[in-house]
Amino acid sequence: MKQWSSLQKHTKIIKKQFLTILEFCLRENNYFVYDGTYYQQVYGMPMGNPLSPTIADIVLDKIIDDSIIELRSTDIYIKYITKYVDDIFAVVKMKDVEEILRIFNRQHTKIQFTLEKEKDNKLAFLDIEIYKNKNKLKTNWYTKAVASSRMINYHSNHPWTQKRNTAINFINKVNSLSDQEFMDQNKRKIRSILCKNGYPNKIIESLLTAAANKITCKSGNTKTKEDNCKIYTGVTYIPKLTDNKTLRKIIKNNNVSYAHKPHHTIQAIYTKTKDKIGKEQLHNVVYEIKCQGKEGENCSKVYIGTTKRSLGTRINEHKLDAKNNKSTTALAQHLTENKHTADFDNAKVLDVENRTRRRMTLEGLRIQQKITEAMNFKEDVDNINCAYATAITHNV
Structure with missing residues (x-):
């Protein structure tokens, strides 16, 4: 690995172990399931992999560095170069443009660059258009002709603060x-x-004025002790129920900071193209297991639990506890004391939630929702207000 001398400054892992981990992450763990068949991606990095952006950035940096070294050997120098992801902006002599492109494209057969030259002394790069005026460069906000210019609509079901801040941030971006x-x-x-996004003229003018008068905070990123103790959470926006005015009356704790979020998201609109993962492989779930009673005796009790690990692993633990007549959980205790059996094969996933605190809250709400049927211990719902149990829906 040519870059190891630079990388080893940032890790205590030895080179051999580092390469083994990298091989596992990039090759051995690079697979997906479609239509019941497992596939391995043999080239490139997959979309959605957390490593993909970092690897792409490293590869592109390497291509640029190697290209610059090769160009210098032919007495071609790039006066200025910068990049953002895969977009590169460079200041070079006009006579060297084609040779620079050729050198860049010979670094990797599967990574090829296209060229866009300045026209009428201007060139677009990302969200700006750069103008060349004598010996100076000026910039202007730029959007493509096909840009939709769509943002949060004035009449959408969002808090006014979100719509206001979105519009002001847009204005500030254009101005900057x-x-x-x-x-x-x-x-x-x-x-x-x-x-076009529904904002009345009077509101537009007030937003322009607010953006112009906005005072930029110059205190930097300094955090106080109180900031470190703050609890941050998201709240689904419901007009007249979870708006700012109502929440301020409910939340008296100054250490709790919240932000509104929409209930319906764009992700829910699109068809799922990936195969659905079996419930036994799901992680971070709230689940329900029904009791089957025993021969000649039905039982209507249910056990509601949560696990960070795969549901299959947790169910196997419940089975083992029941087999060994343990009482480590409310389920195991119920089965042991009553000689009942549980319907483990038809365990039901109620919720999937990666955040631990929220998942624990959901578990308590689900228990409270079925309080007359749940065999769970009393302490499982001690911190749950029963009024909230009616606000959640069952997942299929």
């Missing part, structure tokens, strides 16, 4: 990317976009 001479024409564009 633009030179002073483009401000007037950009204001007309801003008004047009906000109008």
